[in-house]
Amino acid sequence: MFEFTPNIISLMIALTIVIFYGLSSFNFPHYRLEQDNQQFYAIETLIDMEKFSPKVLSGNRRYQLYNLVYILMLILVYSLLRALWDPLALSLLNLPQSHPVVKNILVALIVSTLLPSLPPVKALLELTRRFLHSRARIPGYARDLFALLNDNPIKLPLLYSVASPAEKAMFKESFFNNSQMGMVLNFPRIWLRYQYLYREINKEKWQLLFSRDKSFSAFPLSKIQTQHKEITRELENLQQHDINDFSDIKVRVVKQLKHIYALITCGLLHRQLNPKQSRALIEELGFEIIKENHPRFDQMNQLVNHTLHLLMVLMGACLGFFALKTLLPGQFQPAIFYQLTPVSAIGYWFLSGIFTLGTALFTAYYARHLLKHRKLWRVIDLSSYYKKSVDRPWKLYSGIGLLAYLSITGALFVADYLSKLNGFTSAYTPLEYLLWPIIPLLITLFVCYRFDTLPPDHNKQLCKQHLTKASIRQGLMLSAATFFIMAVIQLALPGETYNVADFILLSTTNGLLGFFNSHTMGYCEVDRRTTPRYFSDTDMVELQLDPKHNGPGCRLKDVSATGIKIQFQQPVSSLSNNQNINLCYRQEDTQLFFHGKVLQATPSYARIKLELTESWSQVWQLLKKIYTR
8 A cells, every 4th residue: 555655755845846946947048039140230130129938939838848858857867866865975975874855855955956056057957948948949930920020011001001191291201202311211111010010919809819828918018008108299299399300219119119029929829820820810910921031951950851861871881881792792791790680780880870970960060059159150151251261260160070079989988888897898999989989070070161161153252162072072081081090990909900891891981971961961051042033134223322312323133022133334342241221213203212231242243132121022012013024
């Protein structure tokens, strides 16, 4: 019969402490809704929003699932520490065996209070939570929804529907007047956008969107309503005194807009809608979606795909050489396949490949991710790239490769030590444990190199590097490294460790890994357009380099919903990369101004990334009609 002994009761209390700590700590750290690496060029980027907790930025199911994983990890740590408590207390502190009740409670308190306060453990726990948050799509999915609202325009007829006659006049005069560039230019658009969204979120139809998360929506909505009254009074006061400087009030309006975006984002999250349903609701709200976040790859998915590709190469090489062993029994007998069947060999290579290749790739991908987050890894794009290989951060690459090497070598030595404790003899020597991890070190180095490589450019502005040639080169380097390692082991150890077939097998296999490691990644950092593109030889735009004067005329050569390429009729040397510019599109009696940032500038042409305003939306719709006639 089960009895509640003091030991059982204390264990239940201890587990409760650990579980409550897991529930509370998993809701940290908090995140911003804006992308950390966003590169816009308007006042919006100067306005900071408060951070939101992971629970707010997630659908409840995903949050609860990964919170459970985190709690189970803490319980595992508690169990290990509890099992090691008596030996550690006896050897380190020379204390007698603890009473079970005291040990249960004390270990739980250490796990929930003392360990998280130690800097190394604190950093490890935060890293673990961030990793689990990313698996729960926190804050990734919330940021994608926020970006849809922040980056896309609202349909112009809907904007005009909320404007009073005075606002319509102000909108036209300010928006289409060359003499009023700068801060005043964008305010009418932002004000009408804010007016429209404020009216919409106060409708009963959209109130239902926030009803499931009253604890979150009540505060921002009430705050938005309070601020709205103050901003309206201030704007009326400016108009009464005939003041046209809206720079101060614009900052407050933009902050209000961001609160509205956050409100809608969290409402969509807590309704457990999939991306397609969320997009449909955003379009129903009045947005015209011409830009979506299409990341080149999801971090974990790309890591898994990359590892699987290399494992397939490894398994294919294993099967191929087993076929050679069968077809050429006298000439081809690799010693490392001695007494191994195809199934056992494939199983051994698969497990060792998961460990070595997985560690190398994981280290490269997530070290880069962390360094980019801390702005220590340079972002490579068409306006910022390495022209020569010697200019690359080889110290950074080597440091990440060394980390992978130390991780694999340390794990091999620990596994060898544990096997000896259990009475097993070591199959390899310490020299082999030190030399073979050089292969995953080089793979890590090649991955880091490929992250910062751009494709060849037809205009010869970028350093040319063809993918296949570079991949062959990396494969040959890995083959040479394999041959060198095997030669050193062969000379240093007594007896014939490897035969000719072994040299052929391992050098060829690692050469294939080097080739496909490079070729699988391709060019990872280039932002490819996913939107339709149109070409023209007749449409003209004018650069507005100076707010008071029209700039040189230029032709629209290549147009998409998010960017354009313009060709100058005369050489222009006044443009530079990353410069913010204004442009004017003229069509008969129509003048439309839009804004962008120069990605690549040459005397003959420039590539421009556009700020997606309602004005550009109108130009884009007009151009689509012209080009598709």
